[in-house]
Amino acid sequence: MNHAESRRYPRSLALGEATVQIEPLTPADAGALDAFVQALPVQDLLFVRRDLSHPKVRESWLAAVASGEITSLAARCNGELVGCTAIVSDPLSWSRHVGELRVLVAPAWRGRGLGRALIQENFALALGQGLAKLCVTMTVDQRAAIAVFEELGFRAEAVLRSHVKDRDGQAFDLAILSHDVAEVQGRLELYGVSQALQTS
Numbered sequence: 001m002n003h004a005e006s007r008r009y010p011r012s013l014a015l016g017e018a019t020v021q022i023e024p025l026t027p028a029d030a031g032a033l034d035a036f037v038q039a040l041p042v043q044d045l046l047f048v049r050r051d052l053s054h055p056k057v058r059e060s061w062l063a064a065v066a067s068g069e070i071t072s073l074a075a076r077c078n079g080e081l082v083g084c085t086a087i088v089s090d091p092l093s094w095s096r097h098v099g100e101l102r103v104l105v106a107p108a109w110r111g112r113g114l115g116r117a118l119i120q121e122n123f124a125l126a127l128g129q130g131l132a133k134l135c136v137t138m139t140v141d142q143r144a145a146i147a148v149f150e151e152l153g154f155r156a157e158a159v160l161r162s163h164v165k166d167r168d169g170q171a172f173d174l175a176i177l178s179h180d181v182a183e184v185q186g187r188l189e190l191y192g193v194s195q196a197l198q199t200s
């Protein structure tokens with residue numbers, strides 16, 4: 001079973017005047033995902049191992065979602081995709097207790113609390129999935145992203161020098177931050193996970 005199916009969705013989140021619906025991303029979101037990714041600056045895509053601007057990469061993401069290999073959420077407002085997430089894990093690897101978390105919020109929606117709420121929702125998903133550790137990767141200049149994750153308890157674990165190159169060949173360092181998810185379980189209330197997203 002896809003792990004997002006074991007939690008109740010949709011969940012709604014009030015962000016000022018707007019209400020955002022959170023629910024599993026599905027292959028039916030292919031068109032919305034194309035438009036969402038095309039509106040992102042390339043700098044925001046460098047943290048994902050493969051280049052999401054290639055249609056084949058998005059297709060394989062949605063295929064992995066359909067097969068349950070990746071757990072992904074979509075955040076929508078009035079039908080428009082405004083954010084999405086993925087937890088990538090491999091039950092056949094020696095790191096089967098580790099999930100790689102990816103979070104993307106549309107530029108126009110940043111700084112309003114959506115990213116934090118999506119990360120909190122993914123903590124809950126990771127716990128349900130039996131994962132003990134979540135890792136996130138981002139370029140070291142993504143100060144806002146690093147601030148969000150550190151605020152939620154992620155800590156820097158490694159820096160990979162000149163590890164990704166943009167289309168112009170400019171190299172960037174990657175920071176890897178991680179979080180002991182199991183330890184969060186006792187602090188769910190503190191983080192507001194249970195209140196963050198109410199089922200509707």
Ligand SMILES: CC(C)(COP(=O)(O)OP(=O)(O)OC[C@H]1O[C@@H](n2cnc3c(N)ncnc32)[C@H](O)[C@@H]1OP(=O)(O)O)[C@@H](O)C(=O)NCCC(=O)NCCS
Binds near residue numbers: 101142143
């Ligand atoms: C990282 C990201 C998901 C954050 O989403 P967001 O919706 O802007 O985050 P939030 O609004 O929930 O911000 C939460 C906290 O982040 C920090 N923050 C947000 N924007 C910031 C900015 N521009 N500068 C500094 N700190 C910032 C603040 O501490 C904020 O707390 P506050 O609300 O108390 O001020 C978003 O910036 C993004 O999609 N970035 C590109 C992709 C990426 O790098 N993903 C991370 C790798 S997985």
